[in-house]
Amino acid sequence: MLDVEQLLERMTEDLRELTRARGLEVFHPVGIRTGGVWIARELRRRLGIEAECGELDIAFYRDDFSRIGLHPRVRPSWLPFETEGFHLLLVDDVIMSGRTIRAAMNELFDYGRPESITLATLIDLGRRELPIQPDVTGSRLELESGQRVKLQGPEPLELAIEEVSHG
């Protein structure tokens, strides 16, 4: 099984590399609830970022509202900083279709116009439906059909592969 600690180390290294290459001074981390927030907090600590970690609830921005409706437990998004003119580090636990990231970026733009957005994900499952790629990822993973990966946490952070039951 994948070791989250190892993946986080790799992501931290890659992010350091990336900031150096691009000449960025500081990131403002934003996690997508709930797994993305856990990962964002870890990366913030490891990268020694001072800014607090923002939290996004993308329920109001999903493109599948007409299919599955409003998520029953929506919580307010919380951004402790301005987005206008900032370099944001958008973090999620898993990327697959890319639709969640699309929704999150739409939401971020409703707060203002960020200078840049860098995307980091712990796991990349491939199978993209939109032209969105993470700048940094812990690991790529191929799932069998009928399987899904789930991040459990926040303490300890563990990845589990589950069989999805089809009803």
Next chain:
Amino acid sequence: MTWRIDHIFPVEGGKVPQEPTSVLVDDGVISAIGGSAEGAEADQVTDGQQQWLMPGLIDLNCHLREPGPDRKGSIATETLAAARGGVTRVCTVPDTSPVNDSGAVTHLIQDLARRNGRVRVHPVGAMTRGLAGEHLSDMASLAGAGCVAMGNAGYATQNARVMRRCMAYARTFDLKLFIQPENPALAADGCAHDGVMAARLGLPGIPEVAETTAVNELLMLGAETEVRLHLGPLSCARSLDLVRAARESGQAVTCEVGITHLVATEGSIDGYEGIFHCRPPLRTEVDRQALLEGVESGVIDAIVSQHRPTDRAAKQAPFADTEPGLSTVESLLSLGLRLVSEGALSRERLLAALTSGPARILDQAPPSLEAGSPADFFLLTPGQSWNVEPESLLSSGAHAPTLGAELPGVVTLTALGGRVVYQA
């Protein structure tokens, strides 16, 4: 022309005989019943198939909706519905359009009834002109044209003085007054019993006192003018107390209750069920029990259908905007029989309140199966039940109080003067 029906149980006064027998009809009149009818010569013979043979019922309060807007009902449709309910005499409420406040309208109703009617139609004349509660109608002429009583059809008079004069004038000609008591100022814009449901649903209420103060006033005026007074439909327990006390003091007063008020309460309007929009409004379970007890004890002389069919559109609106009234003449007897089977009412009192009680109020001979009586009767399969559905009702109004319910007692044949007017 003679007609014999075999294998029937004649049911009068609530008792069912042990053995089946026969009835013989000759020229529209029952000529023999029981042993003397069995095996008698007849032009036509019907197998009664062990059903009950019962004398036709009387309904003192029935809206036939003619003359009036076509879509609400007609004498043809509503008297057929009555025949299906075992009812062979109906009193029509004068709030037709035009109002039955002249001999011409009375004659029109009678002509239509002769041509299209299935049962005997007895018009009630309007007590005031146009039912406006202001000027006396030509009561004596209306009676001369055939009106069996004068009524207010639920419309109040402008004030007590007009009512007192209606009573005094009616008394001059010994006319009976059919009055539905309601104090208009207290009922105001109400549309439901001013109780639990009205409070919750936010509907303007009609308080109990809108009826009781009116009953009280009518009894006082009636006692003074010595008019023959018939009150109803009554809806609450306290009204009965007042009528009972007046009777005990010797006043000539009778009263009626609508079948819907015996089977339903204010709870029925939950969810804004416009079907149960009634006037007087459906009240509490305590009131319902008192009304049942009133029928049982005889304070209430008659159970009426208060049949008031209406088109679908009139019930398709927010509650207060719906038209009050239900289609009930078809289910009148079955609903009564269900009350009997529930133990809420004795069969004897139910049938009295549908036959001899109303006949006495009309000064008519009670419906009877005795030899010499008109052959107004019906056959009933007591053990069978029927489903009340909008499509299965013969009335133009599909708003019965028990839509979807299964009711006991199926009328299979109704005869009027020996002629079959309804057959299932």
Next chain:
Amino acid sequence: MGESNASLQLTPDGNLRHFLSIDGLDRAMLTRILDTADSFIEVGERSIKKVPLLRGRTVVNLFFEPSTRTRSTFELAAKRLSADVLNLDIGTSATSKGETLSDTLLNLRAMASDMFVIRHAQSGAPHFIARSVTPDVAIINAGDGRHAHPTQAMLDMLTIRQHKQTFAGLRVAIVGDIQHSRVARSQIRALNTLGVDEVRLVAPYTLLPNRPEVLGARVFSRMEDGLKGVDVVIMLRLQRERMEGALLPSESEFYRMYGLTEEKLRHAAPDALVMHPGPINRGVEIESSVADGPQSVILGQVTNGIAIRMAVMSMAMSGQLGDRQSEQGEGVQAS
């Protein structure tokens, strides 16, 4: 009561389909509405106060009774959800031409709208519409007759929760014209469902329903008794026409007996909240110094009003869509 309202307002799996009255909704549902509204308050604080939830949906504001204020908040809420909004002030014009409510609604159906927000002078009009005319359109009650004004009541609940955190243990007094108030009926129900300790009604008997106790509240005739120790005072708006129907003698006597003055407010708990749906009749229901005082939340309710309406609209639309889906037999799978 509760049961028939529940079956009409909820989808088979317990989601909101219509929002007609507080009756029939349980504490979990009311709490969900408040929580969702909290999230929308946050949206209102962003530079772009709009989310794409109802993009491509059409909301029709159907007002049979004029009310600029309520209509504006519904309109703003719908627009912040990215819906297309159509305002129809029907008034009495259509019905006076002999067009029935059913006819009006049939005509509107041709517009293929997804939601009706309804204000009507008759109690039960939104129920009637939800039940018989438009099975595939979500209905939101924006006030019907004397019956209910559930979004107004929920915004008041949101305000109370913001100030008092929890409903448990609260004593709430509602003062004024209970009998003619759809807001009061909805508030009483919501407060009881959310589990307050006690709801009190303070009013003369002419402004109370015949059986006030069935609403789930204790009745007080005197302000001094009714306000004793309460945590929240809700003042209702008094309509001028009440003086004409022999319900009240005069505004001045009403103010003397039931107007909220600083002196009367002293009977309530020291940190009691004073609420009023507005617009205020100063000197009739409430003293100016109380209305403008530190305990008053009369003006802070607009934000909550929009958030509650956004919450209810998005939840009802979501339930309605989910329901359409399940009727078509397509499985709904959460991702």
